[in-house]
Amino acid sequence: MKNDAILVGVNTSHNEEGFSYSMEELENLADACGIQTIGKLTQNLNRINQSHYLGKGKLEELGNLIEEEEVDVIIFDDELSPSQIRNIEEATDCEVVDRTMLILEIFARRAKTRESKLQVEVARLRYMLPRLIGSRESLGRQGAGSGLANRGSGETKLETDRRKIEEQITKLNRELDNLVHQRIIQRKQREKNNIPVVSLVGYTNAGKSTLMNAVLEFFNKGMGKQVFEKDMLFATLETSVRKVELDTNQTFLLTDTVGFINKLPHHLVKAFRSTLEEVREADLLIHVMDVANPQYAQHQKITNNILSDIGVKEIPVINAYNKADVANLKYPRVEGDAIYLSAKRREGVKELTDAIKDVIFKSYTTCELLIPYAEGQIVAYFNKYANVLEEAYDPEGTRLVVECKLADAAKYQQYVING
Incomplete structure (x- = not known):
């Protein structure tokens, strides 16, 4: 340009x-x-x-x-x-x-991956398709004044161009469908492993990637897991997925998605629908807002409207009011489902993750088990996949007080003595 x-x-x-x-x-x-x-x-x-x-x-x-x-x-x-x-x-x-x-x-x-490049190209071609007529207007005028043969050639050229674009869209969509299929397989594997998914959503440049990096640093020391972050519009187009391992042996996946903007072209929303499926399948949404921006309430409304358009409903939401330091607001603080924080200063991350745990691990229960010494593999399982609060050794076996999934408590019900 x-x-x-x-x-x-x-x-x-x-x-x-x-x-x-x-x-x-x-x-x-x-x-x-x-x-x-x-x-x-x-x-x-x-x-x-x-x-x-x-x-x-x-x-x-x-x-x-x-x-x-x-x-x-x-x-x-x-x-x-x-x-x-x-x-x-x-x-x-x-x-x-x-x-x-x-x-x-x-x-x-900004597109970096093959999928995002394909999605952008499909959106661009769909935008161009109805605008071919305008670019061929001179041909129409020529044909009208120079006999039917010329006019026919002008119309044929327009039809040829239109067909080429439609064929290209079909070809790109076919390739996109293959990538979407891979994504579905990955999602089913996650569901099979019973790992909860938390998605960051919000207006472009609200600080989603910065917040993601702050969470990764807090729990994983961020080693090799950082996502790209920069103070600019649409810094992130690709969906990044990172595993977060808590000190309680609980694990969840955190995803960073493309940001939204006012008057976001419907062609782009349609093209990126497969990427945004990640949001629709999440167990929890973190709606990140730049509270220092005077228009943040409008940004919140725009984001909610787009989420509704892509079929996101009945998913719990935590509102993360980011850049509270710039807005001179008291932080970190929690008010119901709202958390005021500063991702850049790494303040409020603990409060946010505590809120995440309260939502996605509410199906956990605390129980006491007495496991025979001959079943040592069960003790090892709970040490790996549950939060062991107490461990003692009785004559009959190992006594554990654990915070674990309801499914695990039911599976090992025969060893539960309290809970």
Whole structure:
């Protein structure tokens, strides 16, 4: 993409603060693509102009601003229709990019794994498909004035391009299906091993990866397990899965997922649906929010809406209000299902993991067992897979007081003497 741009937005919500933030976010998205914002043009309307996005007067003002600033591109804060893109380019003689294109570009640059690259490419092709008509408009006009033969060739070229894209989407989806199948096998193996899954979700740049690293450091000393973290939009596109082993011999899997954003293109949500399946199958969600951001409540609402759209329901949620240090709020502190913490300062991690344990290990029970010395392998099993609170040696065998899974207590019921 080119370097200098004017940002354009229409405020139809009559919410000045929310609109200003959306334009600020658009500038950050442009910056993430290496585009410098030279100017901004905004308009308050009850609804977006169907043909040119802006009203006639504002469109003329935009044309003058483009000439004055000599910019390469104009970036719009909404997804534009094919006809809007064509009309605006004709009126301004300047390249037009919408918010969706910008986000797709960032995703394409950030994608690292084969799966995320495939997902981004499928989303990009789906976005392009209805916009082929606009790019072939000149062919249509040529054909109309030069006889049926020319017009037919123009239409054939359009149909050929459309078919090529549809074939490419089918091919990529086939490859994605194979990767999804592998993911399903891995998930079934985890279910078989009865390991709970905790997923970090939230708005982009809320600090999910930083929080994941903080938890890993706290329990595993973070050796070779760190995930990529950086203060930028969409630092994480791949789903990272890490095993967390508690000092109580309890284990869970922690997953870090792609962040969400306002007006997240539906093509991307659809393409990343297989990745987001990890969230839908989780036993617990940690909703991470940047409480220092004035729009964090709106971010929370957007995240909840997207989760609802992908079918996430009836999964327990812990709200992790991150960056409480920046917001000058008291932390670490716990208020019901809310925890105020600072992932960067590694403060509040213990409180968070205590809350995680309370939810995902509530099916654990405390019981006392007397295990004959001849059954030493059972003692070894409890030492490996349960939290042994007491261990003593009686004449009849080893006496254990353990915190263990209900299933294990039932399995070894014949040795339970109290519990």
